[in-house]
Amino acid sequence: MTFISPPPMSPLPTTLRWDAGTLYLLDQTRLPLETVMEPQATVEQVWDSIKQLKVRGAPAIGIAGAYGLVVGLQGQTHRDRADFLQELDRLVAYLDSARPTAVNLRWALTRMTRVAQGLTAANPAEILAALEQAAIAIHDEDRQLCRAIGEHGLPLIQPGMGVLTHCNAGSLATAELGTALAPLYLAHQQGRAFRVYADETRPLLQGARLTSWELQQSGLDVTLICDSMAAHLMSQGLIDLVIVGTDRVAANGDVANKIGTLSVAIAAQYFGIPFYVACPYSTIDFATATGNAIVIEERDEAEVTHFGDRRTAPLGIPVRNPAFDVTPHALVTGLITDRGLLRPPYADSLRQHYAQV
Numbered sequence: 001m002t003f004i005s006p007p008p009m010s011p012l013p014t015t016l017r018w019d020a021g022t023l024y025l026l027d028q029t030r031l032p033l034e035t036v037m038e039p040q041a042t043v044e045q046v047w048d049s050i051k052q053l054k055v056r057g058a059p060a061i062g063i064a065g066a067y068g069l070v071v072g073l074q075g076q077t078h079r080d081r082a083d084f085l086q087e088l089d090r091l092v093a094y095l096d097s098a099r100p101t102a103v104n105l106r107w108a109l110t111r112m113t114r115v116a117q118g119l120t121a122a123n124p125a126e127i128l129a130a131l132e133q134a135a136i137a138i139h140d141e142d143r144q145l146c147r148a149i150g151e152h153g154l155p156l157i158q159p160g161m162g163v164l165t166h167c168n169a170g171s172l173a174t175a176e177l178g179t180a181l182a183p184l185y186l187a188h189q190q191g192r193a194f195r196v197y198a199d200e201t202r203p204l205l206q207g208a209r210l211t212s213w214e215l216q217q218s219g220l221d222v223t224l225i226c227d228s229m230a231a232h233l234m235s236q237g238l239i240d241l242v243i244v245g246t247d248r249v250a251a252n253g254d255v256a257n258k259i260g261t262l263s264v265a266i267a268a269q270y271f272g273i274p275f276y277v278a279c280p281y282s283t284i285d286f287a288t289a290t291g292n293a294i295v296i297e298e299r300d301e302a303e304v305t306h307f308g309d310r311r312t313a314p315l316g317i318p319v320r321n322p323a324f325d326v327t328p329h330a331l332v333t334g335l336i337t338d339r340g341l342l343r344p345p346y347a348d349s350l351r352q353h354y355a356q357v
Contacts, residue, residue: 012171015060023067027054032213043072050098057173058247059142062104065095066135069112077124084124100295101324102247103285142175145280148338150182157187161194161240167201167258168210169245179278180245188220196222203303227260231267242268242275249284253329253346254291265331278336291326299323
């Protein structure tokens with residue numbers, strides 16, 4: 001196998017930006033053909049941007065939700081304290097309804113609510129100022145978490161490897177380096193030569209539109225494949241390692257990730273290929289005992305019946321469109337976290353490292 005020597009890494013794309021009280025989101029539905037940073041004027045626009053996948057990826061959704069709460073409260077400081085807090089609770093519930101599977105959204109909104117509740121003597125303007133700082137802190141923390149994940153996963157990336165990833169868990173899904181892609185970016189910066197295979201990730205093609213684009217933009221050696229090709233490439237010895245992200249980790253180590261991840265994990269186990277899941281602590285949900293309790297988002301049937309604007313399925317055909325699936329912990333070789341590489345049994349290792357978070 002021939003590998004391309006890595007050129008210097010280009011700057012990573014900016015997924016979201018907070019600038020002088022305005023939230024800007026990179027509209028990922030326009031990628032890879034257009035790069036548009038869209039200002040978010042209202043909380044309803046933020047909700048729609050999350051729902052329509054203009055911003056996506058569990059960490060980025062959480063950050064957008066935190067800033068979205070600030071956006072929604074910016075015109076509410078004239079209220080008395082009780083009414084202001086009531087409006088805060090309403091907006092938290094509203095934003096949380098945008099996408100149910102990724103736990104980071106609820107985690108971020110819960111963290112914001114606790115900040116407000118802790119300011120027992122503050123007026124609405126003071127609460128809003130504190131919430132803005134809390135959202136900025138969540139944003140900054142995610143950058144640090146992603147780098148820590150990258151450093152802990154870096155030893156897994158060896159020269160000459162073929163690494164498969166599914167969906168997008170890179171800079172577009174987070175504040176900076178990504179989760180699953182963070183070790184790849186750091187390995188590339190060190191000059192290690194390896195090849196990334198990116199699943200296209202049907203039906204919305206996050207792998208084709210997003211992962212392959214950001215890796216290519218950053219100078220990594222990336223090859224795009226259809227989802228159905230992954231097992232074949234494994235059988236040919238082209239895949240040495242699988243790294244994916246996750247939108248929720250249950251207390252027992254089951255992971256919910258983009259639909260198709262379970263198929264990749266099953267194929268990897270069959271061919272004896274290590275299957276790793278990268279996640280920050282905000283994705284770990286001790287309140288969910290197992291993956292069976294994770295709510296799986298069902299999306300519009302048009303995502304399946306159409307390819308772009310063209311209909312590719314018969315009229316009236318019944319459709320299922322779950323956006324995520326759950327990979328049992330028994331198929332997961334390890335969890336790459338901001339506190340280290342966790343091994344089974346995950347019920348023990350997760351609590352050992354994160355029980356106090």
